[in-house]
Amino acid sequence: MDRGRIEFELKFTGPPADLAALPANDFFAALAPSSGEGGGSWERLSSAYYDTIDGALAARGLSMRLREEGADLVQAVKAKSKDATRRLEFETFLDRASDFPVATGDEDIDRLIAGHRDRLLPLAKTIVDRWASVIRFKGAEIELAVDLGSAEALDGEGRAHMGPLAEVELELIAGEPAAVFDFARLLVANAPLRFSTVSKLETALARLPGADPVGKAARVDLDPEMSAGEVLAMSLSACATRASSLQGALVDLRRTEGVHQMRVVLRRLRAMERIYRRHLKSGEIADLAARAKTFAAGLGPARDWDVFLGETLPAALEADYAPESLRALKATAEAKRAEGWAKAVAIICSPAFTRFLIDLAAAGSLQRWREDVRAPLDRPVTEFAPKALDRALRKTFRTAEEVKGAVDLAARHPLRIALKKLRYPVQLFRDLYPKERRKPYMSALSELQDAFGAVNDSVVAQHLADEAAQGGAKGNGEGAMRAAGFISGYKAAEAREAAKKIDAAFEAFEKMTPFWRET
Structure with a gap:
């Protein structure tokens, strides 16, 4: 043996x-x-x-x-x-x-x-x-x-x-x-x-x-005895594993959820870099985050057109308004989606993306970035986590003050981004705290994000409807523009309804005691 x-x-x-x-x-x-x-x-x-x-x-x-x-x-x-x-x-x-x-x-x-x-x-x-x-x-x-x-x-x-x-x-x-x-x-x-x-x-x-060719991302199981640096290494490795496992669903099977989840894992990597940025002297992880941002942007059109064709247009067709014009709009949107997917597949199949995954796996395995780090990364994650969470929460509240009173929905977009940046460290460190303590806070945060997400989705849908109308086949331009106008109208109404929930929900969220501060 x-x-x-x-x-x-x-x-x-x-x-x-x-x-x-x-x-x-x-x-x-x-x-x-x-x-x-x-x-x-x-x-x-x-x-x-x-x-x-x-x-x-x-x-x-x-x-x-x-x-x-x-x-x-x-x-x-x-x-x-x-x-x-x-x-x-x-x-x-x-x-x-x-x-x-x-x-x-x-x-x-x-x-x-x-x-x-x-x-x-x-x-x-x-x-x-x-x-x-x-x-x-x-x-x-x-x-x-x-x-x-x-x-x-x-x-x-x-x-x-x-x-x-x-x-x-x-x-x-x-x-x-x-x-x-x-x-x-x-x-x-x-x-x-x-x-x-x-x-x-x-x-x-x-x-x-x-x-399921997409599956679920494996949970990063935290041990309170781990150092903050060990958690970072484990998270980098988890990102490499998840991204590599999604390639087949995206490239070979063309699953819509594949491109969505690939963007999620790329955003998660960028979030990890933000959480640890002040403690790292090496530029290794910052470089990985920058590359992840570029790849995620390249996958964006495929994801946006997937949502438009999978959610926005079916709802519009059910209203039975100018169905022929909406079908013409759909044909143009399908062509746009095909272009977006061709770009997405080319990105994932590129040598640049393969080298990125090799470098990401190397960062999690070799941990060269630990050769010159600041002291907090050697401390228990239980000491590191609440400070990182507090920083993210303070940034969220500062952004909320900056956009307070804004009537224009687009002006509130920075708060949506700040809440997303708060959500990632909350998810990463959640297992360090009892479920009964964290659940109400995370539920409130999730509801806020859903409301902001509905507003953002409506804005994106209006933009895509206009783009599809302008790129439509000759001879149906006027009908396509009317169809796009119809979509923009009802999506704008949806955005206003979603926006009504935001102020009250955020005010209630501000009053909650963060679960990591509870004793």
Whole structure:
């Protein structure tokens, strides 16, 4: 039995045809010229992944695999960590398949597996042809592997659901993790790859009918014993994981929620930078936040047209006002949305976005920004959080004073932004406080944001209606303008109704005692 070890790995995905060509290209040949085509060797790996039907192991962050590697039979149990690039792995070579599962040597893991031993079933399988070679780069030894094959998951009735599997993996054998990140940047400059944190098991399970390709962002579980710096590192890693997991939903499946959630995670990263800005001397995270802002802006048109076509226009069509003109407006809006989505997909598929995700994962894993930080980041997060929350709240109240009495709805926009900036630290640090204390405050904040959001959505809808009308087909310009005017009229009325709720709701919110100040 091997002792548990920390596996450090970066993974990439891409079209199977493109990845199949990699072992024979000049770049790979230059890296591993010692043997064979491209310097590497091929082998077939067949793996079965076990868990209970209700996912008892997955619920504890564990995966269990039985793999045939040539003549060897290997059991592997892996545990997720807070770092997207590292996992704790226990590997054991077996004499017979009937010996499976065997003890790992970790008491907690072995107790869990033993408790569910009779319920373990093969829920997923993968068969891949792997080309692999060990390369030396900047003093490190790295296994460069290309996996091509299939992944299948079994549903509750034992039916298999299969799809292709194409990955490139970089696993650190010896040396420093920084070398792997540096090599990854070189790799993506020479191959059409997307950064990925999705495991083979997760790829297989995504084939099941009803599987949600967007899913929910994993919660950042805070421990009161953590330092503020540890929370930042964990949050950066979580952003990298979430953004990488959304690429398929956005690029391959064109899910509207995919582009929305990608913008959410990019905004969350920018919020993290704001929370910690005064304590960081390095510009690493500030640079990541600036790049995130650019990417989010590029995704904006796709999201705005999705909302316009998914919510605004259907409501207008139900009113049965000038339906032909509204349908013409819809046709133009669809074309605008297609343009927005083409831009969004190009952004996510770009080498610049892949490098951004590599750099984001590196920031969470290597934590070089901690080499020169101010003292508060080394203190417990329980000391850091209330001060950060107080700063955000003070900024919100200052903004409220600046826009107080404004009649123009657009003039209140800075307060909407200030409330969003308050919401992110509130969400980040909420688990440090009892639910019963934080829930009323967070509910009030959410209601305020909803009211401001309704006003903003109405303003955006009016702008888009005008844009669609001006870009409409010849011969229907007047009708399109009337349709746009109708939309603008009723959306303006919605905005006024939403605005009526804001003043009273904000006044009540101001009087609440923030949950982090309660004793």
